[in-house]
Amino acid sequence: MAVFCGLGLTLGGMAIAGEGPAVFKLENRKGTVTFNHHAHQALGLKCGACHHGVEGGKKVPYKAGQKNQKCETCHNKGNTSMPAKYRKPMSVFHKTCKGCHKKMAANHPKAPTKCNGCHKK
Numbered sequence: 687m688a689v690f691c692g693l694g695l696t697l698g699g700m701a702i703a704g705e706g707p708a709v710f711k712l713e714n715r716k717g718t719v720t721f722n723h724h725a726h727q728a729l730g731l732k733c734g735a736c737h738h739g740v741e742g743g744k745k746v747p748y749k750a751g752q753k754n755q756k757c758e759t760c761h762n763k764g765n766t767s768m769p770a771k772y773r774k775p776m777s778v779f780h781k782t783c784k785g786c787h788k789k790m791a792a793n794h795p796k797a798p799t800k801c802n803g804c805h806k807k
């Protein structure tokens with residue numbers, strides 16, 4: 687995805703390379719969540735730790751080379767073909783993000799599990 691390379695972010699002067707945009711600012715009423723996409727990739731996490739595919743309207747495991755889209759492209763309130771519990775972006779973000787942080791908490795104390803660890807006003 688050479689098209690994104692120019693967006694390479696620097697953190698403390700150190701460049702972190704990766705796929706897709708470097709950082710997402712996820713705005714919401716609880717407080718903005720700054721998600722460092724490239725820093726997560728640099729931890730060695732595979733794309734499929736967060737991204738998944740869709741076949742026949744069902745979620746399927748990530749396949750190398752698939753097109754990745756923003757989660758809210760499908761997980762949004764207007765998408766009536768989506769089961770109601772997965773429509774709000776928050777529902778899948780909390781499941782994916784907090785879910786992993788909780789699992790990794792023992793070895794990764796810097797992975798936030800508390801509300802204000804992710805949400806900043």
Ligand code: HEC
Pocket residue numbers: 705706707710712723726727731732733734735736737754755756757758
């Ligand atoms: C720790 C989770 C995580 C990992 C690992 C991850 N991504 Fe993402 N990525 C996201 C999230 C979350 C979004 C969308 C944010 C949103 O919906 O606003 C995203 C967005 C993207 C986008 C932009 C989509 C768009 O239309 O703007 C691309 C491209 C992408 N990812 C590619 C990759 C690739 C390729 C990998 C593996 C090398 C990868 N990502 C690894 C979480 C992750």
Ligand code: HEC
Pocket residue numbers: 736737738740743744745755756757758759760761768769772777778779781782
């Ligand atoms: C192209 C549409 C599409 C995109 C883009 C998409 N999803 Fe999904 N997602 C689905 C569908 C369809 C389901 C299955 C709903 C069902 O169970 O019928 C699903 C289900 C889920 C579930 C609930 C099921 C489970 O296994 O826990 C989670 C969590 C999830 N998606 C996370 C994400 C995240 C995070 C992103 C962005 C990185 C994302 N999705 C992007 C279509 C999409």
Ligand code: HEC
Pocket residue numbers: 719720721722725726729731735736779782783784786787790794795796797798803804
């Ligand atoms: C598969 C596991 C995994 C997933 C999924 C994941 N994270 Fe993380 N995240 C981590 C780990 C591990 C760390 C701690 C890194 C360290 O030890 O420095 C972390 C750290 C963070 C931090 C604190 C460091 C920083 O970058 O500022 C934030 C905020 C964060 N994650 C937000 C998110 C959000 C938002 C999502 C969902 C879009 C997400 N994470 C998905 C594993 C994950």
Ligand code: HEC
Pocket residue numbers: 712713714715716719774775776779780783784787798799800801802803804805
């Ligand atoms: C690991 C990071 C993380 C943690 C921890 C977390 N959240 Fe979130 N939260 C998110 C993300 C990402 C979004 C989605 C932002 C978006 O819609 O783009 C979100 C969205 C929300 C929303 C917005 C819902 C809406 O529809 O506008 C609320 C409210 C919320 N979270 C409450 C909480 C509360 C309460 C806690 C603690 C019990 C919490 N969150 C913990 C990452 C986190």
